[in-house]
Amino acid sequence: xxxxxxxxxxxxxxxxxxxxxxxxxxxxxxxxxxxxxxxxxxxxxxxxxxxxxxxxxxxxxxxxxxxxxxxxxxxxxxxxxxxxxxxxxxxxxxxxxxxxxxxxxxxxxxxxxxxxxxxxxxxxxxxxxxxxxxxxxxxxxxxxxxxxxxxxxxxxxxxxxxxxxxxxxxxxxxxxxxxxxxxxxxxxxxxxxxxxxxxxxxxxxxxxxxxxxxxxxxxxxxxxxxxxxx
Amino acid sequence: xxxxxxxxxxxxxxxxxxxxxxxxxxxxxxxxxxxxxxxxxxxxxxxxxxxxxxxxxxxxxxxxxxxxxxxxxxxxxxxxxxxxxxxxxxxxxxxxxxxxxxxxxxxxxxxxxxxxxxxxxxxxxxxxxxxxxxxxxxxxxxxxxxxxxxxxxxxxxxxxxxxxxxxxxxxxxxxxxxxxxxxxxxxxxxxxxxxxxxxxxx
Numbered sequence: 001x002x003x004x005x006x007x008x009x010x011x012x013x014x015x016x017x018x019x020x021x022x023x024x025x026x027x028x029x030x031x032x033x034x035x036x037x038x039x040x041x042x043x044x045x046x047x048x049x050x051x052x053x054x055x056x057x058x059x060x061x062x063x064x065x066x067x068x069x070x071x072x073x074x075x076x077x078x079x080x081x082x083x084x085x086x087x088x089x090x091x092x093x094x095x096x097x098x099x100x101x102x103x104x105x106x107x108x109x110x111x112x113x114x115x116x117x118x119x120x121x122x123x124x125x126x127x128x129x130x131x132x133x134x135x136x137x138x139x140x141x142x143x144x145x146x147x148x149x150x151x152x153x154x155x156x157x158x159x160x161x162x163x164x165x166x167x168x169x170x171x172x173x174x175x176x177x178x179x180x181x182x183x184x185x186x187x188x189x190x191x192x193x194x195x196x197x198x199x200x201x202x203x204x205x206x207x208x209x210x211x212x213x214x215x216x217x218x219x220x221x222x223x224x225x226x227x228x229x230x
Numbered sequence: 231x232x233x234x235x236x237x238x239x240x241x242x243x244x245x246x247x248x249x250x251x252x253x254x255x256x257x258x259x260x261x262x263x264x265x266x267x268x269x270x271x272x273x274x275x276x277x278x279x280x281x282x283x284x285x286x287x288x289x290x291x292x293x294x295x296x297x298x299x300x301x302x303x304x305x306x307x308x309x310x311x312x313x314x315x316x317x318x319x320x321x322x323x324x325x326x327x328x329x330x331x332x333x334x335x336x337x338x339x340x341x342x343x344x345x346x347x348x349x350x351x352x353x354x355x356x357x358x359x360x361x362x363x364x365x366x367x368x369x370x371x372x373x374x375x376x377x378x379x380x381x382x383x384x385x386x387x388x389x390x391x392x393x394x395x396x397x398x399x400x401x402x403x404x405x406x407x408x409x410x411x412x413x414x415x416x417x418x419x420x421x422x423x424x425x426x427x428x429x430x431x432x
Binding site for chain 2: 049052054074077078081082084086088089090091092093094095098101102103106132134136150151154
């Protein structure tokens with residue numbers, strides 16, 4: 001996996017109401033575990049969405065394995081999965097198993113293969129007993145596990161997670177953290193739960209739309225704490 | 231508040247095993263035939279048969295009542311009007327037919343996973359592709375419609391709670407405005423998630 005940002009900026013709106021949320025970002029990411037931290041509105045979620053092609057830079061170029069997110073978003077999304085903060089917005093199908101299978105609806109895989117993959121993920125994430133249950137009746141932690149399973153079923157190479165633990169209690173946040181730690185995929189995790197980043201390879205700190213620190217977890221988190229204490 | 235209206239209940243009964251297309255077709259036939267129901271005893275007999283079908287499907291009385299409960303006011307008004315206008319026999323036919331159709335539709339959704347129902351609709355709409363109809367997109371719309379019922383119900387409950395907490399009483403504006411704003415915001419977020427899950431790439 002190689003993510004490269006070359007003078008990337010993003011501005012919402014035009015004219016006097018325009019708001020620049022990302023400014024002249026230059027970056028190269030190759031590590032398997034990268035954390036992204038920053039205060040609300042610092043530009044971290046915008047950057048995360050750019051990797052999946054959900055948001056296109058208004059200036060500069062962002063590439064994933066050489067593919068531009070501006071012109072090859074559909075291709076990139078086959079390799080980059082995205083997990084949102086609120087699983088309720090991500091769960092599409094009424095029942096748990098159906099939602100996991102949804103990602104494979106166009107895969108042309110035989111039904112047995114789809115069922116096998118779905119069953120494996122249900123088992124892996126402790127949702128096997130809930131396969132036919134209404135997804136909206138799961139607990140918050142289970143919903144986020146379902147959202148994660150629904151993305152992983154397509155076997156992406158990279159997983160971008162935008163504050164997946166923000167709505168969860170400490171126990172469920174820990175469970176999600178353990179699941180993320182065990183993933184084979186490369187992970188870019190945007191989070192306010194700083195302890196989840198302890199074993200990461202690298203942490204980026206965003207402030208006012210700029211990358212202000214890019215270091216090991218210990219150093220970057222220390223910098224971020226200092227920044228937020230002001 | 232969590233809505234459980236008309237959601238699939240796993241099982242192995244003959245109704246669970248029956249093809250989704252056949253069940254939908256039966257529902258359409260029953261709906262069309264219902265306009266010819268004129269005898270009160272026939273309507274009640276059909277409801278009794280349907281309740282028997284629920285028993286065969288392993289669905290209990292509480293779930294059955296949950297399907298009909300939202301209609302109680304409508305049924306009461308309809309029945310009262312017809313008793314006054316045309317007599318109890320006609321009132322039984324009209325109100326009974328509504329109950330019959332709702333129970334029949336609920337039996338289909340309770341014994342059929344949404345995916346299979348949507349697949350059946352997509353298959354039926356297949357021939358319309360030549361006229362530019364996208365059956366998959368319509369299937370997705372149906373799925374999202376079903377999925378959004380409990381979401382909007384939860385939103386409404388949250389807004390109502392906030393309304394009570396802030397002492398805005400029964401103001402419909404204080405209820406409708408935040409509900410619509412939040413529903414639109416959630417719809418936006420769901421649209422983004424659909425794109426992220428590759429829906430726009432079909």
